Amino acid sequence: MRLSGLHSRLRSAEQQVRLAAEREEDARTQAGQATHDAQHRFAAPAPPPRPAAPHFEAHYFDQRVSHDAAVPSNETFKQRYWFDASHYRPGGPVFLLDAGETDGADRLPFLSQGILRILSEATGGVGIVFEHRYYGESFPTPDLSTDNLRFLTTLQSLYDGVHFAKNVQIPGLDLTAPNTPWVYYGGSYAGAKAAFARKLFPDIFAGGIASSAVTTAIIDYWQYYEPIRASAPTTCIDRLVGHTQLIDTVLALNSTLLTSSLKTYFGLPNITSDADFVNALALPLGSWQARNWDPKVGSKRFDLFCQYLTNETLPSASFDVAVPSFLSSAAPSLLPKDPRSTLTSFSHYAEYVKAHIAVLCPPDVAQDDCFGTDEYGGDGLDEASWKSWSYQFCTEWGYFIGAPPSADTPSLVSRLLTPEYTGKICHKAFPPGKLNRVPDLPDVDAINQYGSFNLLYPRLAFIDGSEDPWIYATPHSPSAPNPQREDTDDEPFKLIPGGVHHWDENGLPSGQLEPPAIAHVHADEVRFVRKWLAEWRAERDAATEAQGKGWWQRERGRWE
Template identity: 25%
Template sequence: MAWFEQEVDHFGWEPVNGSTTWEHRYFLCEPKDTKKPANGAPRPIFFYCGNEANVELYVNNTGLMWENAGDMGALMVFAEHRYYGESWPFGTEEASSKREHLRFLTHEQALADYAHLISYLKDRLSLKDSPVVAFGGSYGGMLAAWFRQKYPHIVAGAIAASAPLLAFGAWDDEAYWAAVTRDFTPAGGCSASCVGTIRSAWTPLFSRGSTPAGRAELSRVFGLCSPLNTATDVDHLAQMIAMALDTLAMGNFPYPSTYLSDPGAPLPAWPVREVCSRMDAASATDELSLLAALRDGSAVLLNASKTLQCLEIPKDQSYAGIWDYQWCTQALPQESYFGRTGDKDMFYPFRKSKGDVDKHCLHKYGVVPSRSWIEESYGGVDGLLQSSNIVLSNGGMDPWSSGGVNATLSETVVSLWVPEGAHHLDLFFSREEDPPSVREVRKAEVEAIRQWVGQATGG
């Protein structure tokens, strides 16, 4: 782990609170068996574009980098995203989260951080001619692709996994929850009845939620720490369950994993199948049985440790933390705001109007979203067609594939598909349980990286 004196504002010159810099955290890593590049060629740099979490999550899980850096002689850099983990531009989370300081939380500032860090490392480590390959998953995948588009003189190529680059503008956000639902069908290895059973359970939940006696019953059935006192509380219960099922779809990996759960509480292999096995135990004609099954199914995530005595409904109904600010400014996608229909998906009708979102963002942050900014900045598919050396991978089990680039655009902007893949499965360490499709995708990604490095070094 190391720290770098980073600029607070890459696009301004005035000090903020008397300072222009802050301490930016990153990890510099090298496998023990690292080879020297052949013929004296400069060693490549594998650069992970940190996203909305502690960067150690990516250090410990990005096996695609670790398993190939040694053979290619690469140095690995994992950069933390400003305002996440321990990288707070104003010293602490509390100070950095003040409304007047959040204006420096943009993806453009983060990309400039990465460009500045790379320039510093190349100079300090005498790696001036080293080609840089960017890696990232989810928002990190978006950053990796945008890094290549915006800084092609710094980044030779990008592996952008599960990156919803098209989840803007006219994109139909209802497609997201339809994609979540697909995991719970036979296409995801589940029973034919699972989706219908989950869909049926919402009716007794909301009908009971309309009366004090019904809310008391729901509080008991779901084992809540605090009683449901209002219809709004019931909406929050439903949202908690929907978001749990969403997270389980993203984390629908073929082996036990803590990537999307607490470190001491791994999700089981194929966790969505476990949800459906619990839902299948319900009687379709018994409302309490349906509610109990919905409780038990969502508990695959909500009580993954099997130690909780009661469930606490989160106060943050955006389920986004400080990421909510990035939604409220640049409309970076957050599924808790996406629409649900109840027929295209297995949930219940839900829609926040633009007016509702604007009101929320104004109240919380004093801003309204710039909904066209990302498209105007990067051009969607048209912008990618003007770029090169980008691999865009997506998975059939990953809801975010609904906003991804799922067709190859050119010889050098390539889409790779993992039918059994949940959220950026291809970036993780190789496992015996991996489906053949992800093994093939990783081979294609490594081949692309070798080509980019060769092009950049004349090899």
Template identity: 30%
Template structure:
């Protein structure tokens, strides 16, 4: 999802997707080392002035006349009168204007003479439809409302700018990638084609496949690496059963407060927090987010496996702790807040100034009411333990009073509404990377010739969206070229 915005935990509640930018999905976990919601690309904001569009609060209730202002950006540098219109879809974090200055979609725009627009997602960034983030207000946060925002924006802007006869192409990565696909599916008269990068189009309450891909991705660097991670994780699990080890664990992982495990949620939160460093690094392995100001992108699978394979550091458990210290040093964190009570406090703060308002409270709400996406340890074919599905599901009840039954019904309705893997329309391309755990919920094989998949071996989440660089693997460059050829073909249809 995810996937994301920042409290002060090791996996600081990141707004990744949490993105900071447009490609996130730390999904479900909204904790992470990356402070994407706080990252801005230096000097880039001034280049593109933020603009505001009037939207309805509820597109599906004609009697509700309430309105709000949605943020968007425009780049007219490449536009030619007969060119298409490219619409970049914002996701579960602030829309980053760095995307208006760089990125593969702008390379395509320059070649095709496209006008480029980017619309921030409701309830994220500066796009605040309601006075606060109370659960009652969050009922207006959904992918369906977001698609209706896109449709109304496209209709009004097209009329105002004389673009009704131009062909519109939607772009998005991660959750916005799903929105790009669904925009074409649900509003085919408004969007001519879509590029749905790293898009998890199938909703699932339980998503243990995420950690299975993490295992395989670590093994692609060193077959021993995931085995060492599993040994370390198993050792930590055993030590957590003995309160006499808590002081040492507190010291080993530099926890912000003395470890106290009063409930199963406390231990699960700690274990997930520590596992998150591996999960996030795998998801974004060797990407090119430096252009938008992201830090820590030099930490790769190779780096983590190097630490885990360094016998001079001690047993695998000690190496696991060394990985945590490496992440803390990289992100200038003084300690690891692995206290579930603190997380609960942050996530139930409904103020726009709250510690989870950068996207954490909003995104987890969407997982509880639409998508699931919970990266549980329920599969034996992955390296971690201790944060099973019930741990994730209980957060829905704790944060929003959403029951397990309601969650399951909502996820089923999402797949019924959009089609899941069985999407049926035309002119959508689905790029995915083999390293990226999210490809397990995406389209990795052609559905039809008009719904092609581009499966890029050895690349991670949204890799094809980032600016090209000399060290990119050949297959990534070929994928970008293939997508451009498809756009050229479709724009002639």
């Protein structure tokens, strides 16, 4: 089935890239080879081998299929969660980590050596990883048909957290809200949910930490590539912009022979659609978001991509640097006066795509079936890895990522990647049902009504990375009315220099040193969370005292 196969492979591309990078790194280390493409290490002694991650047992909560009276259902489903109470002290808080748009098991490292462990250890709290409905094993419906996806909304999932906090029974502990302080943590989409939860349900959630929180839904999110263009090595970006312009020029000639030669040169000869072809060429840019301060967590693949484009450490003799026939015959005037350096880079670009993109399609599968976007199929739960989030961005969030709308803005990707192209999945993958249909355009107002760029609330922290491709959808966005607003302990507003996507979420095992910027933000989180908890307890004590006084006044009135 076309593209459902692509998404099932590429939806987890970040994880695949990271694991591949780790294998490459291990192989080089064992062989004693130079690691020319390794991420720069922090100036610290070599850490000891990491211990095996603790095993956390999965638990299941009886969650309502629908919290909305307008979408009625009296049924429940099993929603998965994990917890660690090893740091708990009586009176301690609960830290709820929203797993967001992935299998909740992917977030378990944060219980043992990430943000949940850091905050729980510092406050005597309990950490919980809470799986999002329609991901992992937490499905309220038997399949993912358009009708059965009607229960997949941001608001429904927010109410999942509320119902869970008020009713979950942690074995041996009574930690339900509002009698226990709950702090909601999330990264990216889940970070936006953490912000919304704190604002909408302040009586349930005593605080919220919104990391890389995309609080603004945007239909045409071409700005995804702007932090890459601004922060990646200049030579690499200049090369990519030039190569992209050249490819667009060749495709615009509408010559079957030249287009076929171009696709063959990049190892993708059997992709029928020109837009599908250039969409495949854009895939390496996703590895920018996969970078992390911890090389065991992040990917170094973007560095490798740039090394290909800038001819660093790669033997030119192994590549064909002759003028490709489709260039010499198509547009010789486009060739630079001294073409060798440019053509070498172009040849390396093609070689990278052959070696790292084309191979994502198995030999026995047609390239159109891997990279095409004309057909989508499959309503089974095994399609959730691509279909659940696709439904969410098609209905509420947008984020159709492509080229800038203005020709004056240099583009890292082909101008063929328009919102119409990147958004066509919405109507091909989700045909109208009897009870539900996908809107013509995502209903971004359903999200932006909660505050968008201006969202702020007491005891709500925003933590972003300065090089995050999603920063233009956060309150730190250069497009926001006040991206430099004050950073206080009550309303923290922190930007990690050089940081990318929710870099505060992961951590190192106890006793190992984090880089200064990460250690600093973790220390800040511990400090302001402790202050929040003290405030919450003072508010509770004041309310209890006021309630007691009211009782005595009523009793005294009966006798006087």
